[in-house]
Amino acid sequence: MEVNDILHEDISKLNDLFIPDCFEGSVADLRAMQAALAKIVDALGEQSAAAQGLNRIITTADKLRASPTHTLYLLKDATAKNGKGEVIGLLKVGYKHLFLFDERDHVHEVEPLCVLDFYIVRDRQRSGYGRVLFDYMLHDMEMHAHQLAIDGPSAKMEQFLAKNYEVERLLRQNNNFAVAPQFFERFADISTPAVAAAVGRFAAPKPHSAIANVIHGGASYYAENNGDEERLPEPLPWAPPAPELDDGPNWDDDDYQPEVACKPPSPERPSTLPVEPEAGAPPAAPAAFADVPAAGLPSGASTPASGSGAAGAARRDSQLTDKGYFDVKFYHNRLW
Numbered sequence: 001m002e003v004n005d006i007l008h009e010d011i012s013k014l015n016d017l018f019i020p021d022c023f024e025g026s027v028a029d030l031r032a033m034q035a036a037l038a039k040i041v042d043a044l045g046e047q048s049a050a051a052q053g054l055n056r057i058i059t060t061a062d063k064l065r066a067s068p069t070h071t072l073y074l075l076k077d078a079t080a081k082n083g084k085g086e087v088i089g090l091l092k093v094g095y096k097h098l099f100l101f102d103e104r105d106h107v108h109e110v111e112p113l114c115v116l117d118f119y120i121v122r123d124r125q126r127s128g129y130g131r132v133l134f135d136y137m138l139h140d141m142e143m144h145a146h147q148l149a150i151d152g153p154s155a156k157m158e159q160f161l162a163k164n165y166e167v168e169r170l171l172r173q174n175n176n177f178a179v180a181p182q183f184f185e186r187f188a189d190i191s192t193p194a195v196a197a198a199v200g201r202f203a204a205p206k207p208h209s210a211i212a213n214v215i216h217g218g219a220s221y222y223a224e225n226n227g228d229e230e231r232l233p234e235p236l237p238w239a240p241p242a243p244e245l246d247d248g249p250n251w252d253d254d255d256y257q258p259e260v261a262c263k264p265p266s267p268e269r270p271s272t273l274p275v276e277p278e279a280g281a282p283p284a285a286p287a288a289f290a291d292v293p294a295a296g297l298p299s300g301a302s303t304p305a306s307g308s309g310a311a312g313a314a315r316r317d318s319q320l321t322d323k324g325y326f327d328v329k330f331y332h333n334r335l336w
Helices: 027-052 061-065 129-141 155-165 181-187 210-216 220-226 309-318
Strands: 011-014 070-077 086-095 098-101 106-110 113-120 149-151 177-179
Touching (some): 027 086, 027 113, 113 129, 129 155
Antiparallel strands (some): 011 070, 149 177
């Protein structure tokens, strides 16, 4: 199929459906037209990549079908090749989500219309065809040249914009895009400084802390870190309200003393340990420690818990209970 049979307008617009405007025909004609048009688009895309020195082809028929937000404009010369027509230029645009920096190093999160590929065949350059194709796109998209983002502009593209649209220079970005300085005029009120955002636990709102109030001077610390109005926590009630008593004592009487429920006293800790007699042995009467000689020792000999002389007697008396038992809290075994 010839170009004039496929494209009926001088400038045709294609989207992901890959069907030119004003096309009429059967399903078989549609398939044949798309196959012939795909060859034309692939050939132009390959020439454009070679002219710009790119490592990969940007514009192909398959990529256009897979990109619903992209639009391809094709420019033809209907009189070329003895009236059969020839496609002499392409322009592909599309919307991209970008982070762009202005001249004040403020970052803008925008989704502008981007020029993704622009090419005029070599023997038709510097003849005004590029201006015709670019003007058609701007009119169709209702845009101005300084509102566009250019993907990897070449030196020829910069010259083209400066000559035809008064875009004297471009601000190149780290993402390979470039924009005019006037691009950021409409985003002057929503720009934000390019600072690293807090992440992780540092980005979470800080809970209210009584200790922080003391250290940082009241509830203003909480308000500064959470964006809330300064406010202090409501104080707790000093005491629960007294229950209502129908028949009770006179609470206004100054001499009244309420009864306090006390715990019963715990049993006194014994100061002695009784010795249980052996089975079958007669019960022995308690005897003072001083009257019971140590087993295996002669009378008057000292034991580890006893002393000799007046000092020993005084020590033994202080270690006996009022009933004459030896108080175990004073008895210690020798460790060495």
